[in-house]
Amino acid sequence: MAIDILPRRCLRGVTPYSPGKSIASVQRELGLKYVVKLASNENPLGPSPRAMSVYRRAEKQCALYPEGASPQLRQAVARFHKLNADCVVVGNGSDELIRLLCEAFIEPDDDVVVSQYGFIRFRQQAALMGGRVLEIPMVDWTHDLQTMAMAASARTKIIFVANPNNPTGTYNSEEEVRRLLDAAPSSCLVVLDEAYCQFAAQWDDYPKSVPGLLKEYDNLVVLRTFSKVYGLAGLRVGYGLANPEILSWLDRIRMPFNVNLPAQQACTEALRDAAFVRRSVALALSGRENLSVSLRELGFAVQDGATNFLFARSPIPGRELFKALLKRGVIIRPLDEYGLSEHVRISVGNRAENRTLLGALKQVLGVAV
Numbered sequence: 001m002a003i004d005i006l007p008r009r010c011l012r013g014v015t016p017y018s019p020g021k022s023i024a025s026v027q028r029e030l031g032l033k034y035v036v037k038l039a040s041n042e043n044p045l046g047p048s049p050r051a052m053s054v055y056r057r058a059e060k061q062c063a064l065y066p067e068g069a070s071p072q073l074r075q076a077v078a079r080f081h082k083l084n085a086d087c088v089v090v091g092n093g094s095d096e097l098i099r100l101l102c103e104a105f106i107e108p109d110d111d112v113v114v115s116q117y118g119f120i121r122f123r124q125q126a127a128l129m130g131g132r133v134l135e136i137p138m139v140d141w142t143h144d145l146q147t148m149a150m151a152a153s154a155r156t157k158i159i160f161v162a163n164p165n166n167p168t169g170t171y172n173s174e175e176e177v178r179r180l181l182d183a184a185p186s187s188c189l190v191v192l193d194e195a196y197c198q199f200a201a202q203w204d205d206y207p208k209s210v211p212g213l214l215k216e217y218d219n220l221v222v223l224r225t226f227s228k229v230y231g232l233a234g235l236r237v238g239y240g241l242a243n244p245e246i247l248s249w250l251d252r253i254r255m256p257f258n259v260n261l262p263a264q265q266a267c268t269e270a271l272r273d274a275a276f277v278r279r280s281v282a283l284a285l286s287g288r289e290n291l292s293v294s295l296r297e298l299g300f301a302v303q304d305g306a307t308n309f310l311f312a313r314s315p316i317p318g319r320e321l322f323k324a325l326l327k328r329g330v331i332i333r334p335l336d337e338y339g340l341s342e343h344v345r346i347s348v349g350n351r352a353e354n355r356t357l358l359g360a361l362k363q364v365l366g367v368a369v
């Protein structure tokens with residue numbers, strides 16, 4: 001029998017977010033033992049061992065609810081960034097914070113400015129709130145911040161910028177970001193999602209947003225995550241930094257216990273493990289360099305970028321490449337959901353994973369190994 005109950009109008013065209021395929025699902029579906037996942041920009045070193053030892057100790061407390069606002073982790077993040085604790089909010093991944101920002105600030109028909117190939121979750125979440133999403137074309141696969149600023153009006157609630165961007169891997173300089181912040185209406189939030197900032201920090205012109213820009217601009221929100229350089233994607237923790245007044249709205253509407261207890265404790269320790277972060281960045285950058293050269297030799301047009309993944313135009317359609325690699329136990333990310341049928345996104349793995357990828361690519365593309 002057909003069901004007469006309709007969801008909200010703005011939900012009717014929504015399709016579920018399509019995450020990278022998991023290792024377990026590929027093993028199940030294709031009966032493969034060894035599967036390499038280079039689809040979600042995780043850390044090939046695994047998690048910080050120091051964070052994991054705290055995680056294991058926390059298991060004894062798992063009968064108890066965590067502290068709702070993650071106060072210990074908030075304090076640790078605040079100290080790490082030389083901010084007050086009320087400038088920090090902790091979320092179930094930075095993804096939760098994207099959602100909370102949209103839920104807290106976007107009324108139906110408010111404008112939200114995003115970039116053409118900017119991180120897809122921004123436009124998806126804004127649309128869920130009934131926002132009018134203005135998609136500004138990229139220039140050289142990079143956010144065009146000047147045009148994005150010009151598109152913002154008194155009706156605009158949020159300008160979303162991923163810096164560096166997923167999936168294109170490019171970043172905007174401090175000068176460009178400053179110009180955007182200067183031009184944006186004061187009634188509009190500028191959200192800088194810096195999920196991959198550690199991989200871009202070696203470039204002198206990469207913005208020093210925290211505490212620098214944050215202290216200067218009251219409408220700036222910076223998002224960070226433990227999922228990438230800290231190797232803790234499975235724990236689901238991210239944080240937002242902004243003016244306390246803005247964050248107080250997110251705090252009011254987040255789930256009461258949004259971050260679980262072992263995750264709060266492990267992430268507090270992860271922040272102290274600077275050596276692990278350095279190793280992770282070094283591995284990603286050297287792997288990125290080597291993989292770019294090899295992919296170019298195989299006919300890929302690899303975009304220069306500043307992340308732990310590569311964005312490249314493939315010699316064969318992206319989905320075809322994805323399927324052919326999957327059969328050989330390698331998971332990459334096709335980008336059809338962005339309307340990019342010729343491109344793929346490939347996370348930089350460890351040496352063995354990158355070797356497996358290249359071997360599989362040579363087979364698929366018919367290159368002599």
Ligand SMILES: Cc1ncc(COP(=O)(O)O)c(C=O)c1O
Nearest residue numbers: 093094095162166195225227238
């Ligand atoms: C730009 C960007 N922002 C946010 C996220 C979400 O990260 P989290 O795992 O913290 O929810 C991702 C994940 O891929 C990302 O690429």
